[in-house]
Amino acid sequence: MDENQENAGRGPARSGPRDSLFLLTNLSSxxxxxxxxxxxxxxxxxxxxxxxxxGVPAGLRVQFDLRGIGQVRGSVVWSRDDRIGIAFDVEIDPQLARRPISVHDSRSAIPDYLRQRRLTR
Known part of the structure; x- marks a missing residue:
């Protein structure tokens, strides 16, 4: 199979580097x-x-959250069965989605009612 046949099932060619990864999100219009x-x-x-x-139709305007980036908006530029391509309204830094989630202040990540308190005598 040559490269043209292999790419025939994909959407329009995109320029720029792409990172392969696995993130879950919820799409909405x-x-x-x-x-x-x-x-x-x-x-x-x-x-x-x-x-x-x-299936999500091509041409639909969508929004979703990406870990490390936040809310992103864009348009579905191609759709094939259950696979879609989205062009963002505003460019993002894709490396932010790859950064490990860390908490600088671990106390702020834990609600007050779950924190262990030291008993004073």
Whole structure:
């Protein structure tokens, strides 16, 4: 199989480096209508490719949260079965999604009612 045949099932070619990774997110339309879960497979500064629970049509405007980045908005530029490509409205730093989650102040991550308190006598 040559490269053209291999790429025939994919969406339009994207420029720029892409990171392969596995992130889960919940897609919704811009008006807040839930579209189901998505597994992000490739991420770049300008877009992503994801597997979805159900088909999401090309042309739809979507929003979702990405770990380490926050809320992202964009447009579904291609859709094939349960796989989609999204072009972001604003470029992101894809390396932020790869950073390990750490807590600088561990006390702030634990709610007051779960913290162990020292008993004073």
């Amino acid at each position: 811009i008006d807040g209508t839930p579209l189901g879960r998505a597994r992000v497979r490739n991420l770049s500064a300008s877009g992503l490719m994801a597997d979805c629970e159900r």
